[in-house]
Structure formats: C-alpha cells, structure tokens
Amino acid sequence: MSNISVKDLCKTYPGQPPVKALDRIDLEVPPGEFVALLGPSGCGKSTLLNLIAGFESPTSGVLQVEQKAVLAPGPDRGVVFQEAALFPWLTVWENVVFGPKVQGLPKAEYEERANEMISIVGLQDFKNHLPVQLSGGMRQRVGIARILTLGSRVLLMDEPFGALDAQTRLTMQELLLSVWQKLKPTIIFVTHDIDEAIFLSNTIYVMSARPGRIQSKLVVPLARPRTVADTASEAFSAMKLEILNLIRHTHG
Amino acid sequence: MKTTVHFKQLMLGLVIPTVVVVLWQVTGSMPGMAGILPTPLLVLEGWHSWIFAKPGMGLNPYLGTWLANVEYSSMRVAQGFTLAALVGVPLGLLIGWSKFISQMFDPMIQSLRPIPITAWLPFSIAVFGIRDIGSIFLIFLGGFYAIVVNTTQGARDVDRNLVRAALMMGASRTQLLLRVVLPAAMPSIFTGLRIGLGISWTAVIVSEMVAVKSGLGYVLWDAYYVGRMDIVLADMVSIGAMGYISDRIIVFIERKMLVWRILQSH
Numbered sequence: 001m002s003n004i005s006v007k008d009l010c011k012t013y014p015g016q017p018p019v020k021a022l023d024r025i026d027l028e029v030p031p032g033e034f035v036a037l038l039g040p041s042g043c044g045k046s047t048l049l050n051l052i053a054g055f056e057s058p059t060s061g062v063l064q065v066e067q068k069a070v071l072a073p074g075p076d077r078g079v080v081f082q083e084a085a086l087f088p089w090l091t092v093w094e095n096v097v098f099g100p101k102v103q104g105l106p107k108a109e110y111e112e113r114a115n116e117m118i119s120i121v122g123l124q125d126f127k128n129h130l131p132v133q134l135s136g137g138m139r140q141r142v143g144i145a146r147i148l149t150l151g152s153r154v155l156l157m158d159e160p161f162g163a164l165d166a167q168t169r170l171t172m173q174e175l176l177l178s179v180w181q182k183l184k185p186t187i188i189f190v191t192h193d194i195d196e197a198i199f200l201s202n203t204i205y206v207m208s209a210r211p212g213r214i215q216s217k218l219v220v221p222l223a224r225p226r227t228v229a230d231t232a233s234e235a236f237s238a239m240k241l242e243i244l245n246l247i248r249h250t251h252g
Numbered sequence: 253m254k255t256t257v258h259f260k261q262l263m264l265g266l267v268i269p270t271v272v273v274v275l276w277q278v279t280g281s282m283p284g285m286a287g288i289l290p291t292p293l294l295v296l297e298g299w300h301s302w303i304f305a306k307p308g309m310g311l312n313p314y315l316g317t318w319l320a321n322v323e324y325s326s327m328r329v330a331q332g333f334t335l336a337a338l339v340g341v342p343l344g345l346l347i348g349w350s351k352f353i354s355q356m357f358d359p360m361i362q363s364l365r366p367i368p369i370t371a372w373l374p375f376s377i378a379v380f381g382i383r384d385i386g387s388i389f390l391i392f393l394g395g396f397y398a399i400v401v402n403t404t405q406g407a408r409d410v411d412r413n414l415v416r417a418a419l420m421m422g423a424s425r426t427q428l429l430l431r432v433v434l435p436a437a438m439p440s441i442f443t444g445l446r447i448g449l450g451i452s453w454t455a456v457i458v459s460e461m462v463a464v465k466s467g468l469g470y471v472l473w474d475a476y477y478v479g480r481m482d483i484v485l486a487d488m489v490s491i492g493a494m495g496y497i498s499d500r501i502i503v504f505i506e507r508k509m510l511v512w513r514i515l516q517s518h
Binding site for chain 1: 411413414416417418419420421422423424427431432435436438510511512513515516
C-alpha cells in the first residue's frame with residue numbers, strides 16, 4: 001500500500017510555446033517514508049509538490065494520496081512553505097491553532113496537542129509573539145508546529161530551510177529529523193541542496209530540468225537515527241559523489 | 253532629552269507661519285489695506301464672537317452659531333462617510349476576491365469614478381432637493397470611490413501563499429474572505445478610509461455651499477457674500493481643524509488595529 005501514488009503525471013503551462021514543467025512523473029511513496037526531491041531550479045520539483053498539495057491541477061496522469069484522487073488542498077497534506085507563510089496579524093499560538101479553529105473543532109480537542117507541538121519545536125516561550133518578532137528559523141518552527149497540530153499524515157516541504165543561515169539550517173534539519181523519528185509522518189522534501197537531501201531522507205529522487213523529469217531514484221544507506229556525524233561518514237561522501245556525477249552528466 | 257528635541261522640531265515648524273502671520277498683521281494694519289483682508293487679530297475677534305457671543309435675534313448669523321455649524325457639517329460627514337465605508341469595504345473585498353463580482357461592478361465603478369463629485373451637484377439637487385440627503389449623497393460618493401478602489405487593491409494583493417496555507421488548513425471560502433483576505437487588506441483599507449475621509453470633507457463644503465442652508469460650507473459662502481472675510485478665514489481654519497482631527501481619529505484606530513503592520517515596517 002502506498003501513501004502517495006503518482007503515475008504518468010504531466011503538467012504543461014499554456015503559452016507560446018507551452019512550457020512542459022513536468023513530463024511523465026512516476027512516484028510511489030509508502031507511509032512513513034522520508035522522500036527528497038532534488039534538482040536544479042526549473043526542474044519542476046516545486047510544481048510536483050504543489051500538485052500533490054492540490055494547489056494546482058495536473059494536465060494529465062494519476063495523482064492519489066491514500067487511494068483518493070487529489071482535487072483540492074486539505075488538512076491531510078500539510079505544507080511547509082519556503083517563506084513560512086504565517087498570518088502576520090496572528091500570534092504564534094493563533095497561527096498554530098488556525099487549522100483546527102476553522103474546521104470548527106472544540107478547544108478541548110486541539111489545545112493540548114497544539115501546546116505539545118509548540119513544545120516539540122521549542123517555542124513554548126513565544127506563544128504570544130507575532131511572526132514579525134521572530135527570526136526566520138523560528139517562523140519555520142511555527143510553520144512546522146501548525147501542520148503537526150493539523151494532524152497531517154503527509155508533510156510537503158518546499159525548500160523550507162533554503163533561506164536560513166548555515167547554523168540555523170542545521171538546527172532545523174535536526175529538529176525535523178527528531179520530529180520524523182517521533183511521529184513518522186510521510187514527508188516529501190523539496191531541496192536543491194545535495195547534503196540536505198542525503199542527511200534527511202530515505203529516498204532521493206533526482207530530477208532534471210526542461211522538461212521536468214525524474215532522472216533517478218536513490219536509496220540513502222545511512223542508518224537511523226542520524227546525527228551530524230553522519231554527514232562526515234564515508235557512505236555520505238560516496239552518495240554525494242554519485243549524485244554529483246549524475247547531475248554533471250545531464251547538465252555538463 | 254527627547255522632549256527637548258521634539259520641542260525644537262515644533263519650534264522650527266512654527267517659524268515660517270509666525271513670520272507670515274506677523275507680516276500679515278503689520279501690512280494689514282497699514283492705511284489703505286482695510287477692506288481687502290482683515291488682520292489676524294480681527295479674524296480672532298470675529299471668530300471669538302462667532303463661537304461665544306449670544307445669538308442676536310437672527311439679524312447677525314455670526315454670533316454664537318459656530319458650534320451648531322460645526323455639528324451640522326460633522327454629522328453630514330459622519331453619516332455619508334460611514335455609509336461609504338459600510339458599502340465600500342465589503343464591496344471592495346468582494347470585487348478583489350471574486351472574478352464574477354469584479355466583472356459585474358468594476359467597469360461601472362471605473363467609468364463613473366472620473367466624474368468629479370462637484371459635477372454631481374446639479375444632479376444631486378434635482379434628485380434630492382435642497383435637503384440634507386443631497387449633501388450626504390455627495391459625501392458618500394466622494395468617500396466611496398477611494399474606499400472601494402483601495403480595498404479592492406488590498407484584496408487583490410493578498411499573498412498567494414497565505415491563501416494556499418489557509419486552504420491547506422481546511423478554511424472554507426467564507427473563512428478565507430473573513431480571516432485571511434480581510435485582515436491582509438486592512439492596511440489598504442485604512443489608506444482608502446483616510447483618502448476617502450479627506451474627499452468627504454471636500455464634498456461636505458461644496459455641497460453646503462450649494463445644496464443646503466447650514467454648516468461650515470454654507471457659512472463660508474454666505475459670509476463671503478455679505479463681506480465678512482473674518483468669518484470666511486475663521487471658517488477655513490475650522491474646516492482644516494475638523495479634517496485634521498477626524499484624520500487623527502482614523503490613524504489612532506489604525507494604530508490600535510494594525511500593530512503587526514507597524515512592527516513590520518520598523
């Protein structure tokens with residue numbers, strides 16, 4: 001049984017000439033899998049994520065999440081945006097409980113969970129802060145806490161740490177690993193950073209651009225749970241070299 | 253320390269107005285100047301009795317009638333402007349949000365908007381007569397365009413990812429409008445309200461000059477006809493003060509409501 005199932009998926013944007021963003025994409029993601037979509041800009045990795053999220057609709061092909069065709073965005077697929085996309089007029093707490101609130105859930109049902117998730121991402125002392133008062137890394141923590149509170153079993157992450165400085169990025173990667181270890185959601189993580197893809201995921205789909213295609217599927221040989229030490233291991237370097245060679249052969 | 257700096261800035265801003273007023277007083281007191289413009293002291297004297305003197309048996313309308321006229325004009329602005337906000341904000345949100353409503357209303361609003369409110373005066377008198385409602389109609393119209401256009405823009409400029417985030421979390425169309433589009437458009441809405449309020453004050457003065465028989469605009473024109481330039485000048489300053497005060501009220505509300513926005517721009 002597969003959590004996310006993509007078959008022969010194509011996305012073409014109309015224009016003169018039409019732009020083929022995604023060309024015959026096949027993807028099977030089992031529940032609890034941590035998948036990275038790795039590729040240069042313009043390879044359609046964000047488009048693929050937007051399609052799975054339901055923000056855009058495919059031109060042709062099959063796209064199912066938990067055996068159901070994706071027709072619209074929904075709380076079963078939580079999205080973490082590149083720039084966090086928090087509501088700037090709401091506090092951290094109000095942002096985190098936005099989902100359960102608009103769904104009309106009683107307070108008792110989500111309050112405890114929201115508090116727990118805010119603690120997991122380490123923001124218990126910032127609940128009444130506005131997003132503008134937080135650093136970029138902290139805003140992404142809120143972005144993660146809100147979809148965990150939402151209870152999404154599938155997390156779609158669109159280069160969430162791309163805009164952060166190196167130290168903050170590492171902290172956030174470790175945080176994400178511990179969250180995944182604890183809750184085992186299915187994660188699709190879009191990135192153009194090879195190290196990030198290897199460090200975080202179980203399976204890496206390397207994509208190529210124009211038209212956007214999946215070039216190869218690689219399994220990361222690193223054991224879990226992972227630590228920063230893994231990034232200095234031989235297996236890590238070997239995998240990085242393998243990916244670098246793959247990318248060079250197609251774009252050289 | 254800080255207050256001294258503020259005080260210095262305030263003093264600096266007062267230099268030129270003070271010079272102008274003193275020059276005006278001196279030249280105005282020269283022989284042969286009387287009858288062209290009253291001196292500042294004469295204006296203050298006329299203003300004082302316009303505010304505080306006991307109303308004379310209807311022979312002199314500029315004794316003790318200031319407050320009543322300020323009230324007439326303010327009430328008209330309050331009514332017309334409130335109506336403009338009540339119609340303009342929701343309509344602007346819907347136009348910015350829904351293509352259907354935009355296609356239905358936007359061409360009409362955009363083609364009526366270039367007609368200056370002053371050009372509506374004869375129409376307004378013909379339809380509503382020399383009555384309050386004619387004046388309120390013009391004030392409404394003046395405020396409405398600015399409010400609706402700015403609100404529309406604000407609703408259109410909502411960050412696409414905020415909308416996506418809300419949909420992802422399960423928000424309905426109505427919730428999206430009220431919980432995302434409306435707060436996101438708030439800064440533009442306030443811009444529209446402030447511009448609209450300014451135009452509303454223009455509209456009330458113009459309409460009172462022609463379409464009703466009371467208020468600061470009526471007094472302005474009437475005093476000019478009977479040669480009371482002191483009252484004309486006092487009236488002008490009163491209008492300016494009322495416009496300033498009402499603008500400050502909106503800014504005060506804006507600062508209370510948009511703390512997130514103020515923090516963002518610092």
